[in-house]
Every structure is written in structure tokens, then in C-alpha cells.
Amino acid sequence: MTIMAIGFPGRKLFALAAALPLLGGATMAATGYFAGYFDTQAMHYRPALGQPRQDLVAIYFSGDMGLRLGAGCRTVAALRRQGLAVMAVDSPALFRLTRDRAFVDALVADTIRAALARSHAAKVALIGAAFGAGILDTGLGAVPADLRSRIASVVLVQPGTAVYFQANPGGLIHPGAPDSDPYRTVRLLNGLPVTCIAKSSQNQGLCAAGQLAGASHVELDALRPRGPAYKVDIASIAANAALFPPGPMH
Structure with a gap:
């Protein structure tokens, strides 16, 4: 087992490289299905494309399929095209093994601190x-006041209705009770x-919860004028929500 230290200002977090899952792991890894799950590099700093914005840097926490598949790479690209440098966090590279709340709290705070320091931006x-989204929402509440004041959006x-501190790519490995x-x-x-992006208002997910009633809401199904087969550009929607935030949630 190989241990790679991931440095942040003030402390180190550790990503542990795990063995391939026995159930179909070799085949699925070869096809790239678990692409992000077997990456060993957790943090990817990407510079802005075109005219960079000096005032703002973005941080993207991927889903449990990582940054190579799904909307992850597209969202990072959309943010960069808008002139933002991006600190992209490959979630499965950090959460192969079950973590604890202290790890999550430190990860969110330290990633904000690192992105601001590297970009010299005023806001994030x-x-x-x-x-x-679950990792971000969990750790964000513990961010110290000096960092919280620099959050632009x-x-x-x-987001799911339960948060696990272990990646679960493809839903093949149930991590047990929610953390x-x-x-x-x-x-x-x-x-x-806060902006919450969900499939629809009929979906009884976290975005529909009363606790997020004061957030801005985007319903993806409402943006499908050509029917359910019409593909919505989630990456651009997320990037625009980050760049043009609503007022504070109350």
C-alpha cells in the first residue's frame, strides 16, 4: 500500500491508495469506469483560459466518479473558459477509505486556504x-470566519439526502450507514x-428541503424544452451559478 501526503498550509491530509475491488474491478478499471477512483493525485490546479479574473478563484469538489467522467471535467473547463483558475478536488482519490468528520472539515478549510494562496484572489x-456536494456542505459549516468572509458563492x-465519507463509484460498493x-x-x-441545482422540484432531494428554502434553485427538468431526451448543459449552469450568485441565504 502506498501513502501519498497531500500538503496544505498548516497540516497534511493523507490519501491512501487501495487495492482494486475484487468484483469486476480489473475489467472496469481497464475500461476507465473507475477512472477517478484509482487516481492518486487528489488536487489539480488549473489556470484560467483566456482573460483571467484576478479577483476570484473556483474550487470544484467532484462526484464519486472523479474528474475524468461525467460533468466533472466539463464543469472545470466551463469555469476556466469564464476566466477562473480552478482548484479541482478528485473526491475518490481522497475518499477510497472511510474518513471522519475532522478530515472533511480540514479538507474544505485547507482547500479554500490553498486556492486563495495560490491564485492570490480575494474571493472563492x-x-x-x-x-x-455532500463533502462541501458538511465541511463548510466549520470553516473559520476569516475564510467564510471570502466565500463569493x-x-x-x-446533492444527496445522505452523506458518506467514502466514495461509492457507480453505487457498486455500499459504504454502510450515512456519516x-x-x-x-x-x-x-x-x-x-447558495444555489442548489436539482433534477426537478418534484424530486424529494436535499434541494427541496425547507432548510434550503432561502437558496436560489435551478430545476434541470424545467430547462428541457425539447423533452426528457434533451441534454442540459449542467457544467455551464453550475459555472454561471458560481459566477452570478444570489443574495445570502436566510
Whole structure:
């Protein structure tokens, strides 16, 4: 087993490289299905494309499929095209093994601190998708006041109703009982500009919860004028939500 130290100002977090799952792991890894799950590099700093914005940096917490598949790479690209440097967090590289609340709290705070230090930006836009939304929402409530004051926007993309501190790519490995209750932790986001992106208002997910009633809401199904087969550009929607935030949530 190989241990790679991931440095942040003030402390180190550790990503442990795990063996391939026995059930179909070799085949699925070869096809790239578990692409992000077997990455060993957890943090990817990407410079802005075109004319960079000096005032704002973005942080993107991926879903449990990582940054190579799904909307992850597209969202990072959309943010960069808008002139933002991006600190992209490959969630499965950090959460192969079950972590604890202290790890999550430190991860969110230290990633904000690192992104601000590297970019020299004044403010940070935070985006979390699916698994990454749960990690972001959980850790954000514990961010110290000096960092909280520098948060320009928070975007939760299809957050779940239960939060696990272990990646679960493709839903093949059930991590057990939830590690955190997002209905409790999202209350700590009051006072921040929050956007919640969900499939629809009929979906009884976290975005529909009363605790997020004061957030801005985007319903993906409402943006499908050509029917359910029409593909919505979630990456651009998330990037625009980060760049043009609502007022503080109350």
C-alpha cells in the first residue's frame, strides 16, 4: 500500500491508495469506469483560459466518479473558459477509505486556504457535485470566519439526502450507514449565497428541503424544452451559478 501526503498550509491530509475491488474491478478499471477512483493525485490546479479574473478563484469538489467522467471535467473547463483558475478536488482519490468528520472539515478549510494562496484572489467560488456536494456542505459549516468572509458563492449540484465519507463509484460498493445528515449541516450555510441545482422540484432531494428554502434553485427538468431526451448543459449552469450568485441565504 502506498501513502501519498497531500500538503496544505498548516497540516497534511493523507490519501491512501487501495487495492482494486475484487468484483469486476480489473475489467472496469481497464475500461476507465473507475477512472477517478484509482487516481492518486487528489488536487489539480488549473489556470484560467483566456482573460483571467484576478479577483476570484473556483474550487470544484467532484462526484464519486472523479474528474475524468461525467460533468466533472466539463464543469472545470466551463469555469476556466469564464476566466477562473480552478482548484479541482478528485473526491475518490481522497475518499477510497472511510474518513471522519475532522478530515472533511480540514479538507474544505485547507482547500479554500490553498486556492486563495495560490491564485492570490480575494474571493472563492465553491462548487460541489453529488458526493462532492455532500463533502462541501458538511465541511463548510466549520470553516473559520476569516475564510467564510471570502466565500463569493456556493453551488450544490444534485446533492444527496445522505452523506458518506467514502466514495461509492457507480453505487457498486455500499459504504454502510450515512456519516453525516445534510439536513442538519446545510443550516450552517445561512448567510452565504447558495444555489442548489436539482433534477426537478418534484424530486424529494436535499434541494427541496425547507432548510434550503432561502437558496436560489435551478430545476434541470424545467430547462428541457425539447423533452426528457434533451441534454442540459449542467457544467455551464453550475459555472454561471458560481459566477452570478444570489443574495445570502436566510
